Amino acid sequence: MSVGKRIYLQRELPDMKLVEEFKNIPASNTADVMGRNSAMNPRIHLVSKPKAQMMAGPAYTVKCRAGDNLALHAALNFCQEGDVLVVSNEEDNTRALMGEIMMAYLCYTKKIAGIVLDGPIRDIDEIGNWDFPVYCTGTTPGGPYKEGPGEINVPIACGGVSVNPGDIILADPDGVIVIPRKDAPVILEDAKKFMAADAAKLPAAKNGTANRAWVQKTLDEKGFEIIDDVYHA
16 A cells, blocks of 8 residues: 555545534634644635635544645546545645636535635635635645645644544634544534524623623632733833
């Protein structure tokens, strides 16, 4: 087996009913019940205009060499409807890995749920207006190489977060989080409870009845000083 040039055709997939249920919960609420350690670096952000606020689907992972999209082209051949392509790129920002033609193939022919790319794209004048979720680090007219190596459906790092094939990718205008496939049922139930409790706090924040006593309690526990004076240099 040639490490670095592997394409796995099979993945362990999550229950798609779970995937659909996560679409009803803000990514921030789900991230909070995972210890706030699941969110990708905000350098990866939404650059298109999908009509649906939430994107969710099983991760189809692609490991690219920096600035090289041969493995990504291979993924276009093998990915399936509803997948979320998650692409590592060694954090390179000098070359666009995709443009309008590749993106159109994914959107219209393959009908994937969306793409998360740890690198830039190009043709933003078109893609930026599409009803298709595109998360990336930015744009550049500089194009990629097509030499490899690269791998498909192996563990990768994207936006500073580990992603395994088949993990659930959940994204909204705030950004992208990664939900481990095996933990998804428990996370879903916790996120539902958190969302309900969070929603109850909003009216209090608006009508002046919010209980902020916990702040002073925490400051005291952490040893903060509150000094009724100005700072003298």
